[in-house]
Amino acid sequence: MSVRIGIDIGGTFTDLVAIATDDGAADGGAADGGVTTHKTLSTPPDYGDGIIEGLRVLLADRPGPVADVLHATTVGSNTVLxxxxxxxxxxxxxxxxxxxxxxxxxxxxxxxxxxxxxxxxxxxxxxxxxxxxxxxxxxxxxxxxxxxxxxxxxxxxxxxxxxxxxxxxxxxxxxxxxxxxxxxxxxxxxxxxxxxxxxxxxxxxxxxxxxxxxxxxxxxxxVRAYITALDARLRGLGIAAPLQLMQSNGGLASAAFAAECPAHIIESGPAAGVVGAAALARRLNEPRIITFDMGGTTAKAGLVENGEVLRTEAIEVGGGVMAGSRLLVGAGYMLKLPAIDLAEVGAGGGSICRLDSAGAPKVGPASAGAAPGPVCYGRGGTAPTITDCNLVLGYLDPGGLTGGSMRLDLDAARAAIGQQLGEPLGLSIEAAAHGMLRLASATMMRAIRAVSVERGRDPRQFALLAFGGNGPLFAAGLAGELGIGRIIVPPLPGVFSAFGLLVADAEHHGRQTVRVRLDQADPGRIGAILDDLTAAAARRLRGDGFAADRQRFRRAAAARYAGQSSEIEVALPDGAISAETIAVRFADEHENTYGFRAPAGEPVELVGLSVSARGLSEQPRLPGRIAPFGQSVPPSRRIWLPDDGWVDTPVTDRAGLVTPTVGPLIVQEYDATCLVPKGMTASVDDFGNIRLRAG
The missing domain is CATH 3.40.50 (Rossmann fold)
Structure with a gap:
């Protein structure tokens, strides 16, 4: 029995997930669903310290040889920021x-x-x-x-x-x-x-x-120094498994490739959660999912359609958070490499709540991070945060986070909110805290609209998959505002990005510029270029240890109407490719993206060709089911609701939702808390997800 480990560094916590695999199983080592998790505060001076500390705890609970160490890191993006x-x-x-x-x-x-x-x-x-x-x-x-x-x-x-x-x-x-x-x-x-x-x-x-x-x-x-040092420290722990890193495109890469081409791992962290969401969507046969990942610093939204993530060919880094509009760009530095298409806003559990110079309330994008952290952490923080607001309204357990290992100071949080927000606004502590949560929700809705409405999708036709340490707290409210009727909270929601690493595949991308009008293109040349790109990608996968029968390829073309300055990428079928095939697929995607297509006969220009290569694991990545973790929770807690004031509300863990339960309800877990409002019903499905439905 070996162990695969996923490690995700966030602005506040470093998350670790270990999943056991049966190396001798007849099916090639299917994951048995034995999952161990651990959260520890991130250590910004040297993120490796938090990783090593977390691994010691994790491996004490889940001994056995380590088969894989998979890592999502913000070292690259933080270096630019x-x-x-x-x-x-x-x-x-x-x-x-x-x-x-x-x-x-x-x-x-x-x-x-x-x-x-x-x-x-x-x-x-x-x-x-x-x-x-x-x-x-x-x-x-x-x-x-x-x-x-x-x-x-x-x-x-x-x-x-x-x-x-x-x-x-x-x-x-x-x-x-x-x-x-x-x-x-x-x-x-x-x-x-x-x-x-x-x-x-x-x-x-x-x-x-x-x-x-x-x-x-x-x-x-x-990045090279970070990877080299972390790899050496893993060896010092007796872990001989190769270190692999998540790329911005959602695929895994070797440590050597990441050290040589770190531009590919700039948005490493946010990608992992969406990859996990896509794998879960395929398992649940959910054709349309909006992912909502709210951590300690930011909230991120993505799109999964028919089990595939939505990707973009360019992102910006270093310009603060991404508001999500494709038109208003230029705040950061252009990074033109394939990446999962995400909208990100500065609203997380550690986002600071304040009044600006005109006395107007503001939330984020500044964050208290892991040090000093929210006021209630008792680590020197003085500015109230979203976490402090959730605590004073009763949504979080004062007994502490992460199973009670981190106790929270309710009195300090109330004092900070009262003095810095409530008194200047002429509001009670509860009203001020709730107002800040509403303001944060409005900001986060921008991100969800950016990946749905601005992409030509109706969010009401999607399910909302909420994860991150704070995602399940806000999911129901956001869904109600957007008209989304179904909410899914996956198992291990607070460490879901680390879990996403464990279901990701190795991936490489090859591209080549080809500028020619399609009505003048040579199909033989197009085919030859695609063959060369495929062969190069296959060689890289072989270098990563993937045999030919475990290699999968996706071909694509970038095209635009003649005279346009930007292009759209369209997927290409296997086999011989004709110019007409590219033109038709481009027109369809142009209409899907922008709402119109040019009249027949309008010349289309081919700009480039690309091949994505994926290396598939010999063993299934996703376990058949993740059993709900049972834990000790109080039977009830007083929470503040805007229409009812303080209300005694039942508290349960995920295992207690075998029988569907109507809200208001608090579902409390080791790594996250889910708020079920009045008018919604919560239950657990066969995989272990919490399902929230209106009515």
Whole structure:
């Protein structure tokens, strides 16, 4: 009996889940459903400390050889957010050093003359130029001038640059000059980290390619040091299993790949929960699910349709939280790599509740995090948070979180809310706390609408899957406002992202720019490019240990109407691909996304081709059922309801919902609390999910 472990670092807690597998089972080692969980406070100075502490506790409860260690981390995104990356230089074609400043001329806010774009990750004096030029067709217009490299190398040496990004004009069509520059840099400075755009993102559009390569270079030394140190500490615990990391696209990658190409794991943490939701949706035969993940710092929403997550081809990092609109971009740094399409807002359990300079109430995006944390944690926090509001309204057990191991200070929370919110607003403590929860809910509804209404989907046709430490507390209220009639709270809701790691597959993506009008395209060339991308992806999966019979491929094309500046990706069927197939699928997706399609005969331009490769595990990832964890809970608790005031309310654990129960009701668990309001019925299904339905 071996153990697979998932580890997810959040802004407040580090979550660990271990699931046992029967290595000798006839079906190849099916998961037996034996699950152990542990939550520990995150340790921002060194997140590895929290991981190692949590693993010691977890392995004491679940001994046995460790088969997998799967990790979702925010180290990459935090490095960008905190502007704490390595000293980085950019080597580019002469005349293009300011592409990071010019960007794509997009603004995240309209009519705000005071808005300032984020500072470039590479200061201008370290944006260095070489003389060369490649044409869009790959031919050489100006050969690479070796003499122009000498002052560049001297500058790198004099400034003690740690990492360098190389991004030359049209290198996606011909990478020869980039490779030559990389060889020269490595020969002169063998210890410097090098990121080459034709390896990171061989695609058209200079700003996305440059920005993505610079982000990779900027975070690479930090991420590599983190992964190397964590891997060594795992070995020190006697864990010999290979470390794998979650990518932004929802697939797993080896530690070596993540250290070399950390741009792929920037949004590692948020992706894991959606991957778990997709696996659960397939098990439950739920065709449409909106995921709602509310943790300690942010709330995130995603979409799962027919068991597949919704993906995007580009995201922004470092611009604060993502409000979810596709049009209002430009607040952060462009990262043009496949990622799960999420909308994120700054509303979590640790989000600070305050009054602004005009006396208006505000929630987030600033968070108390793990240190000092909410006031009720008793760790030095003085600003009231969403967790403090939930506590004073009775929704959380004053006896403590995580099974009572972390006691909560109710009196301190009441005092902070009363002094900083209630008295200035002329409200009672309860009314002020409830008002802040309503304000947070309004913010979170923006995220849910962003992945549903703004994507052309009606949220009333979906079920809401709520997880995260705070998701089940807010799920019913949000669903009621949006007209969603069904709510699912999965097993292990507070550590569900860590659980999602355990059901993820290894995944790699390959892309190539192909610019041609479809009515002039050569189907043979399209097929040959797809075959080459598939072969390259297959080699990478073989390197990860996946035999040919455990490899699955998904092909796609990026296309646009001639004259458009942005493209849409559409899935392609297996077998030979005709230009007409791509055109029809593009028109269908364009109509689904934007609500219209051009008249027949409107020329469509192919922009690129891609292949996603997935490595399937030899054993089933998802157990047949997760039995509800029983725990000691008080029989009832007084909670505050806006229409009724203080009400004595039954409290149960998940195992107590075998018989459907009508709210108001509190479902209290080790890792999360679920609030069942009046007018809703709660029950447990065969898999162990809590189901909430109106009526």
């Amino acid at each position: 905190q502007a704490s990356g390595a000293k980085t230089a950019l080597i580019t074609t002469r005349g293009f050093r300011d592409i990071l400043e010019i960007r794509d001329l997009r603004m995240p806010v309209l009519y705000d003359i005071g808005w300032t774009k984020p500072r470039a990750l590479v200061e201008r004096r370290l944006r260095l130029e070489v003389s060369e030029k490649i044409r869009p067709d790959g031919s050489v217009a100006i050969p690479l001038d070796a003499a122009s490299l000498e002052p560049v190398l001297a500058m790198l040496r004099a400034e003690q640059v740690v990492s360098v990004a190389i991004c030359l004009l049209h290198s996606y069509a011909n990478p020869a000059h980039e490779r030559a520059v990389a060889r020269a840099v490595h020969a002169a400075l063998p210890d410097i980290a090098i990121s080459v755009s034709s390896d990171i993102l061989p695609e058209i559009k200079e700003y996305p390619r440059t920005s993505t390569t610079v982000i990779n270079a900027y975070v690479q030394p930090t």
